Amino acid sequence: MYQFNGIVFVPGHYYVISIVTVSGTTYVKKSSEHTEWIRTNPTKPNPPTNLLCPQSPLDISLEISWTAPTEPNGLIFRYQIDVSQGNLQVNTSSNETQKNVEGLLPVSSAPRNLNIDGIQSRGFRIQFNRPDNVNDILAAYKIVISEGGKCVQQILVHGICSICKSTVGCPSPINYTVPDITNNDVSYTATGLNPYTLYVVKVVAINGVGEGRPVNEIVRTDEEGFETKMLSVTGLEEYWPYKFQVNAATVKGNRTSDFSSVFKTKEAVVKDDETTSTSSIIGSVVAVILVVAVVVIGIFIWKRNQRHKENKEQAITYADLNLDERTKRPTLFIIGARKSNCKQQVDDFNRVRLSSPGASDYINASVLLDKCYILTSYPIAKTFGNFWQMVWEQNVSTIVVMTGHSDDRESWYFSDNEGTVRTMERIDVELLAKFKSSESVTMRKIKLSRLCFLQELLALLPTLTEDPLVALQRALL
Numbered sequence: 001m002y003q004f005n006g007i008v009f010v011p012g013h014y015y016v017i018s019i020v021t022v023s024g025t026t027y028v029k030k031s032s033e034h035t036e037w038i039r040t041n042p043t044k045p046n047p048p049t050n051l052l053c054p055q056s057p058l059d060i061s062l063e064i065s066w067t068a069p070t071e072p073n074g075l076i077f078r079y080q081i082d083v084s085q086g087n088l089q090v091n092t093s094s095n096e097t098q099k100n101v102e103g104l105l106p107v108s109s110a111p112r113n114l115n116i117d118g119i120q121s122r123g124f125r126i127q128f129n130r131p132d133n134v135n136d137i138l139a140a141y142k143i144v145i146s147e148g149g150k151c152v153q154q155i156l157v158h159g160i161c162s163i164c165k166s167t168v169g170c171p172s173p174i175n176y177t178v179p180d181i182t183n184n185d186v187s188y189t190a191t192g193l194n195p196y197t198l199y200v201v202k203v204v205a206i207n208g209v210g211e212g213r214p215v216n217e218i219v220r221t222d223e224e225g226f227e228t229k230m231l232s233v234t235g236l237e238e239y240w241p242y243k244f245q246v247n248a249a250t251v252k253g254n255r256t257s258d259f260s261s262v263f264k265t266k267e268a269v270v271k272d273d274e275t276t277s278t279s280s281i282i283g284s285v286v287a288v289i290l291v292v293a294v295v296v297i298g299i300f301i302w303k304r305n306q307r308h309k310e311n312k313e314q315a316i317t318y319a320d321l322n323l324d325e326r327t328k329r330p331t332l333f334i335i336g337a338r339k340s341n342c343k344q345q346v347d348d349f350n351r352v353r354l355s356s357p358g359a360s361d362y363i364n365a366s367v368l369l370d371k372c373y374i375l376t377s378y379p380i381a382k383t384f385g386n387f388w389q390m391v392w393e394q395n396v397s398t399i400v401v402m403t404g405h406s407d408d409r410e411s412w413y414f415s416d417n418e419g420t421v422r423t424m425e426r427i428d429v430e431l432l433a434k435f436k437s438s439e440s441v442t443m444r445k446i447k448l449s450r451l452c453f454l455q456e457l458l459a460l461l462p463t464l465t466e467d468p469l470v471a472l473q474r475a476l477l
Contacts, residue, residue: 012042012074042074048097060106065098106135108205108212111186116217121195121224128203128215130184136207138182140164142173144202145190152199157181157188164206195224195250238268352376354386355393363390385425392427392448399446426450 009015015038021031046069053064068076081090081101092099111128118125126143140158144151144167151170158164158181166173176188193199198220205212236242244260352365352374363386365376374394379387391399421430433445 009040010071010073011040012072014039045069045072045074045076048079060104061100061102062104063098063100068097105209106133107209108135108138108207109133110213110215111141111203111205112215114201114203114215114217116201116219118189119219119222121222122193123189123191124193124219124221125187125189126201126203127185127187129186130182131205131212134205134207135212136209138205138207140181140206141186142167142204142206142211143188143190144170144204145193146200146202147194147197153190153192155188155190157186158206161206193221195221197221236265238265240265352390352394354389356389363387365390385427388424388427388429388448392450 016035017038018033018035020033023029048066048069050067051064052066053062064081066079076094078094079092079096079099081092081099083089083101083104088101088103090099090101109131111131114126114128116124116126128141130138140156140161142164143153143155143157145153145155151167153174154167154170155174155176156164157176157178164173178186190201198218201217201219202214204214233244241262241264243262246257248255248257350366350368352363352367353361354363355361363376363383364379365374367374374390374396376387376390390396416431416434418431418434421428423429428449430447430449431444432447434442436442
C-alpha cells in the first residue's frame with residue numbers, strides 16, 4: 001500500500017491513477033500501464049449563493065432563484081427549500097436553480113378607508129377600517145410615520161400580540177392597547193411631531209402569518225403660532241433712539257423680523273456732580289443764541305434801511321427828469337388795461353429790446369428805476385412768444401400782474417393745471433404750483449426752459465379792486 005502525502009485532493013472528485021512495473025536500474029524495461037479511476041470521499045457541500053426573492057410576491061406562492069455552490073464537494077443530488085411558516089419543505093433536482101414555491105399562507109389585505117383629520121401643529125388623528133380579507137386571525141395593526149424616508153414613529157395597535165415585530169430603522173414602538181382589535185373602526189391620535197412638516201403614514205394589518213398589504217397617506221402638520229414673550233433690555237443710553245429686531249428659531253430653521261419703529265429712552269435724573277456742568281453748558285448755548293439773534297436782527301435792519309435809501313434816491317433822480325407826456329400815459333403803466341386801436345409812440349431811451357437777429361426787436365415794454373423794473377401790458381395772442389422771450393433774456397425772477405376783477409386771462413399764458421407745459425417760441429412754460437394768499441392775490445410758481453437751460457419764475461397775479469397805480473407803487477416800493 002502506498003500513501004499519498006502532501007497532495008490536496010478535492011472531496012468527491014474523480015482522479016485517474018496509472019501504475020507500471022519497472023525492472024533494473026533504468027526505465028527501459030517496464031510493464032504495461034495499469035489505470036484505475038478513483039473518487040475521493042464526498043463531504044458537506046457549500047451553501048447556494050445569491051438567493052433572490054421578488055419584491056412583490058403573490059399571496060400563496062413565491063418565485064425564488066439561487067446560484068449553485070462553487071465547491072459542491074461531491075455530486076449534488078437535489079436542493080431542499082424550507083419555508084419557516086407552516087413547516088413547508090420543497091425539493092428540487094440537482095440542475096435546478098429556480099423554483100416557484102407554492103402552498104404559502106396568504107397575508108392580510110390592506111386596511112380600508114385610511115383617513116387623517118384633526119391636523120394640528122404637532123399631531124393628527126389616524127382613522128381606518130378593518131381589512132376586507134384578514135386571511136387568518138387579526139393580531140394587530142402597525143402604524144409607521146416617516147419624514148423624508150426616515151421613520152420617526154411606529155405604533156402597535158393591539159390587544160395581545162406575541163408575533164408583532166419592530167420595523168427596522170424605527171424608534172422603539174409605541175404600544176396602543178385597544179379592548180377589541182377585531183372592531184371595524186380603529187382610531188389613533190399621533191403626537192410629538194414637528195410643525196409644518198410633511199409626513200407619510202403607513203398602516204398594515206398583522207395576522208398569524210405576519211404583516212399584510214400596506215396603505216399609505218401623506219399629510220402636513222399645521223404651522224405653529226407663538227406666545228407673546230417679554231424681555232427687559234438693560235445697559236442702554238439715556239434719552240437715545242433705538243430700533244429692535246427679533247430672530248425666532250426652531251429645529252427647522254430660523255426667521256428674522258423686520259426692524260421695529262424707533263423708541264427713545266427716557267431722560268435720566270441729573271446727578272449732583274453733573275448739575276454745575278449742565279448749567280454751564282445751557283448758559284453757554286443760550287448766550288450764543290442771543291448773540292446770533294442780535295446780529296441777524298441788526299443785519300436785517302441795516303439792509304432794510306439801505307434799500308429804502310436807494311429807492312428814495314432813485315425816486316428823486318427820476319422825479320427831476322422832464323419826460324415826454326407820452327411816457328406818462330396810464331395805458332403804459334396799467335397792466336391789463338390796454339386800449340384797442342391805440343397807436344403808441346416808440347422811445348428808445350427806456351424801451352426793452354429783444355435779441356431777434358433778422359427780425360424786429362420791438363416789444364411794448366419799458367424799464368424804470370435804474371433798469372430794476374420792467375413795465376409792460378398784457379400781450380396779445382400773437383405776441384405771447386415775445387413776452388416770454390423778454391422774460392428769458394432779461395432774466396426776470398418775479399412777475400407782478402395786475403388785472404381788473406379776475407385773472408381768467410392767465411390761462412392764455414400757461415395751462416391752469418399744475419405740472420402741465422405750454423411751449424411758445426421754443427420756450428417751455430410749466431406751471432409748478434398755484435395758491436391764493438388772499439382774496440385778491442393769487443401766487444403761481446413757473447418754470448421756464450429753453451434748450452439745456454432752466455430758469456424758475458414766481459408770478460403774483462392779484463385781482464385788485466383799488467386804483468391800479470396805487471397798487472403798482474405799493475408792489476414796486
